[in-house]
Amino acid sequence: xxxxxxxxxxxxxxxxxxxxxxxxxxxxxxxxxxxxxxxxxxxxxxxxxxxxxxxxxxxxxxxxxxxxxxxxxxxxxxxxxxxxxxxxxxxxxxxxxxxxxxxxxxxxxxxxxxxxxxxxxxxxxxxxxxxxxxxxxxxxxxxxxxxxxxxxxxxxxxxxxxxxxxxxxxxxxxxxxxxxxxxxxxxxxxxxxxxxxxxxxxxxxxxxxxxxxxxxx
Numbered sequence: 001x002x003x004x005x006x007x008x009x010x011x012x013x014x015x016x017x018x019x020x021x022x023x024x025x026x027x028x029x030x031x032x033x034x035x036x037x038x039x040x041x042x043x044x045x046x047x048x049x050x051x052x053x054x055x056x057x058x059x060x061x062x063x064x065x066x067x068x069x070x071x072x073x074x075x076x077x078x079x080x081x082x083x084x085x086x087x088x089x090x091x092x093x094x095x096x097x098x099x100x101x102x103x104x105x106x107x108x109x110x111x112x113x114x115x116x117x118x119x120x121x122x123x124x125x126x127x128x129x130x131x132x133x134x135x136x137x138x139x140x141x142x143x144x145x146x147x148x149x150x151x152x153x154x155x156x157x158x159x160x161x162x163x164x165x166x167x168x169x170x171x172x173x174x175x176x177x178x179x180x181x182x183x184x185x186x187x188x189x190x191x192x193x194x195x196x197x198x199x200x201x202x203x204x205x206x207x208x209x210x211x212x213x214x215x216x217x
Contacts, residue, residue: 011055013037016040017172019074020169021062021165024199029081029088031081039210058072060072067084089159107143144184160197
């Protein structure tokens with residue numbers, strides 16, 4: 001089998017929100033893949049191994065081997081899947097809605113998630129919970145306001161988009177860090193609707209091969 005025809009390989013960690021975004025995209029597009037777990041906590045972090053550094057020099061998950069290339073960064077991976085396997089589409093055809101989807105996705109992946117990821121929290125010591133709560137709450141205040149103008153059933157209109165792939169994992173992070181979701185009714189409503197969809201269920205952190213037994217649903 002040629003490298004371009006080989007089954008995709010996803011390097012993932014069950015709880016990684018960035019990995020979850022890609023798992024949702026693969027599920028929505030019906031792409032079968034093999035999963036290689038990378039435990040971000042075990043052995044000082046398996047992402048720092050020489051073996052994984054050869055896969056992704058940034059030493060982060062996710063990474064996806066597909067079509068003979070290796071890609072990292074969740075949105076870059078999702079954009080590639082959208083370009084090469086466009087059905088169902090994750091970016092609207094309408095230019096204004098497409099820009100709104102990208103705006104929301106970028107807001108989450110650039111302005112919220114990086115501030116509360118593992119590498120940052122390690123530097124915060126005993127204040128890591130408070131730090132994560134404040135970073136997420138600040139981002140969600142803006143996101144709630146944006147979604148009140150863009151949302152239909154989902155983040156932008158009534159079709160699942162790249163914005164939704166970013167929203168659900170970030171809400172999961174918020175819940176894990178015990179953020180009060182009361183002030184964000186639009187975010188909460190959209191998240192609930194998305195979690196009812198099969199692609200979001202099978203990609204959920206509680207359903208992964210590397211999910212610890214006590215966290216499996």
